[in-house]
Amino acid sequence: MPINPRVLSGLLAIIATAITSAPAQSYEVGAVTGGGTIEGTVVYRGDVPTKKIIITKDVQTCGGTREEPLIRVGADQAVESAVVYLVDVASGKAWPEQGKTPELDNVKCRFEPEVQVIRAGPLDVVNADPVLHNTHGYYGTRTAFNLALPNQDQRIPVELKRPGTVRVDCDAHGWMEGWIYVVDNPYYAITGADGKFTITDVPPGTYKLVAVQSFTGPVEMPVTVTGGQSTKLDIELKK
Ligand SMILES: [Cu+2]
Secondary structure: OOOOHHHHHHHHHHHHHHHHOOOOOOOEEOOOOOOEEEEEEEEEOOOOOEEEEOOOOOHHHHOOOEEEEOOOEOHHHEEOOOEEEEEOOOEEOOOOOOOOOOEEEEEOOEEEOOEEEEEOEEEEEEEOOOOOEEEEEEEOOEEEEEEEEOOOOEEEEEEEOOOEEEEEEEOOOOOOEEEEEEEOOOOEEEOOOOOEEEEEEEOOEEEEEEEEEOOOEEEEEEEEEOOOOEEEEEEEEOO
């Protein structure tokens, strides 16, 4: 029996929607007894390129032209603001207490924080500056939110329901860039200036761990956690 092409394309559209909008495996909070810890350091040993930021407008707020590194590397090649997280975790510890909705602020024409990890859900986009920002977030090439913030202290709530990486830029200031890692479980960390991270109360088992920084991109590795012990990882990011 021939299939009506319009019916077929309709069916394919339904299937495609079902695939792309399927929720990630939902994480269940439960008591973790005899959990382990994953800790380590993220390093990068390659060249550190810089980008020249040419301020073309709003100089009073945005400051002057400058060079900025594409990756922040400190003593002993430690990488600052690398994100480390576990994927496909079925259950485990509670989410950290969230005093208020996480924020992405525009401060002196930079995103503050520049890199953050949030639980899938609400985010407030804020403008601390007395100039227009147009804050535009993307999952890949698809717009996640696109907000004009003409007024100082403006605040607009958005929802980032889907786990994934959201790159943020500003349609008014082309040099602005920020990163939001939306996660579906609380097993994540972000490195400080010493490159170190710690992920606690991990139920014993083997997991896939991802470490990522915007310039190098991600690395993935298996990690096995034993109850009551600390698993040490030295993670090298490579371009
Ligand atoms: Cu801007």
